[in-house]
Amino acid sequence: MRFPPAFYQIEREIVSRFPDxxxxxxxxxxxxxxxMLQAKSGTESAVLTALSTYGNLDALRQRxxxxxxxGRDRAAPCEVELEVSACFPAxxxxxxxxxxxxxxxxxLDASLLGDELVVLAVCVLYRGSSIxxxxxxxxxxxxxxxxxxxxxxxxILREALHGALPRRLRQMKVVVMxxxxxxxxxxxxQLIASGWHPLMRLHPEITFRPCGQERQKVKQWxxxxxxxxxxxxxxxxxxxxxxxxxxxxxxxxxxxxxxxxLTDLPPDPSLLRWYGLRSxxxxxxxxxxxxxxxxDKTRRREPKRVDRHWLTMAVAQLxxxxxxxxxxxxxxxxxxPERLRTPPPVEGKVHRTVSLWRRGMASLGKQFLRGxxxxxxxxxxxxxxxxxxxxxxxxxxxx
Numbered sequence: 001m002r003f004p005p006a007f008y009q010i011e012r013e014i015v016s017r018f019p020d021x022x023x024x025x026x027x028x029x030x031x032x033x034x035x036m037l038q039a040k041s042g043t044e045s046a047v048l049t050a051l052s053t054y055g056n057l058d059a060l061r062q063r064x065x066x067x068x069x070x071g072r073d074r075a076a077p078c079e080v081e082l083e084v085s086a087c088f089p090a091x092x093x094x095x096x097x098x099x100x101x102x103x104x105x106x107x108l109d110a111s112l113l114g115d116e117l118v119v120l121a122v123c124v125l126y127r128g129s130s131i132x133x134x135x136x137x138x139x140x141x142x143x144x145x146x147x148x149x150x151x152x153x154x155x156i157l158r159e160a161l162h163g164a165l166p167r168r169l170r171q172m173k174v175v176v177m178x179x180x181x182x183x184x185x186x187x188x189x190q191l192i193a194s195g196w197h198p199l200m201r202l203h204p205e206i207t208f209r210p211c212g213q214e215r216q217k218v219k220q221w222x223x224x225x226x227x228x229x230x231x232x233x234x235x236x237x238x239x240x241x242x243x244x245x246x247x248x249x250x251x252x253x254x255x256x257x258x259x260x261x262l263t264d265l266p267p268d269p270s271l272l273r274w275y276g277l278r279s280x281x282x283x284x285x286x287x288x289x290x291x292x293x294x295x296d297k298t299r300r301r302e303p304k305r306v307d308r309h310w311l312t313m314a315v316a317q318l319x320x321x322x323x324x325x326x327x328x329x330x331x332x333x334x335x336x337p338e339r340l341r342t343p344p345p346v347e348g349k350v351h352r353t354v355s356l357w358r359r360g361m362a363s364l365g366k367q368f369l370r371g372x373x374x375x376x377x378x379x380x381x382x383x384x385x386x387x388x389x390x391x392x393x394x395x396x397x398x399x
Contacts, residue, residue, distance in 0.1 A: 006368055010034050010037075010373070011026060014315070021082075024067075031060075033319065036293065041293060042309070042313050043298065044065075068300070068309060082308055089159065091314060096169050098377060099169075100343050101172075103175065104124065104172050105125040105177065106125070106174060106177070107122075107130065107277075111285050113306075116140055117139065117140055117303065120136050120150060122135065123284055125281060127321070127352075129287055129317075130284025134153040134156055136307070154176075154191070174196040175199050176197065176198055177199045177278040180200075183200050188262075197265050199263045207235070209234045210232065225251045225254070228250040228251070232246050233245070246262070246264065247261070250272050273386065277384075288313055291357075292317075295310075295313060323360040324357060326377060328359055329346070347383075349385070
């Protein structure tokens with residue numbers, strides 16, 4: 001089979017970014033990513049349709065499917081198979097190599113495929129979307145201990161960041177956000193030990209003792225809906241669970257209960273806005289599912305095969321958002337994207353009318369028509385939000 005030059009550009013990049021993979025695995029991953037970027041979908045049928053002009057359809061289908069299978073299940077059984085977890089350090093390093101910011105926001109969340117599969121994913125939050133960098137696929141609605149799996153994923157990324165070059169990446173501030181269903185003091189302590197900063201949402205019934213004050217339930221520190229509270233002190237009552245932390249509580253008017261956040265970061269009302277970035281992981285899941293790569297339409301249910309399919313989507317997602325970044329930056333700078341060769345500074349929040357994923361897809365379509373892809377790509381995050389607040393904050397003991 002003879003592919004256009006753009007395919008070989010993708011293959012060279014994948015060989016460079018995943019040096020530990022075998023040549024056959026490089027070729028398989030490149031085929032999937034090339035087909036997905038052309039098809040604007042991650043479903044097998046759409047990818048095959050996009051690739052159909054480059055070779056025999058049955059042979060292409062066989063190549064796509066073989067890489068998803070365990071070695072023993074292939075047409076020619078073997079002991080070699082793709083271990084996706086071994087690719088997470090390289091995938092994370094790829095994101096870091098393109099990253100232009102000094103802070104890195106990560107989020108942990110679970111995504112369901114009906115009532116059959118659940119994905120536990122660690123994602124980099126980026127411009128209204130997200131890029132998965134580590135995950136595990138589990139059967140849904142079955143007894144399973146999630147905490148050890150989260151710990152293992154975070155440890156993989158910690159080691160990858162610790163070994164990152166240049167040195168500035170090792171000194172980057174990493175903020176890890178979780179919803180209240182994932183709160184765990186074990187995760188909190190692991191993140192602190194890694195030098196990362198947890199920003200976790202908790203149930204509003206917890207107790208908190210600001211420095212020099214009496215311990216009370218969080219709600220009692222508020223004046224009711226329409227107010228917020230910020231303090232430094234000790235969370236939880238029992239001695240074996242007590243955590244020195246910064247507490248941020250916000251109760252918006254019209255909401256049934258307040259948001260309760262804990263972090264080890266210095267007290268700052270902007271932390272509440274920072275946590276708002278966590279919603280971007282939902283934007284990333286939407287682009288992986290119905291509004292993008294259409295993973296929700298897959299008929300695969302074997303966790304290991306889905307795990308490998310997620311690797312193809314993660315690489316395609318990274319490539320698409322990087323292309324969308326160059327398009328968006330060029331639009332903000334008022335120049336054609338072909339003339340923008342280096343990442344410009346991002347002064348403030350981009351007023352986005354088209355999602356970064358769709359802008360990247362449109363850009364890739366033009367690049368494929370020209371017969372070559374951009375070599376210079378980057379990921380420049382927007383400045384961390386620090387807008388004025390319309391809700392009055394009560395600030396206690398922040399020194």
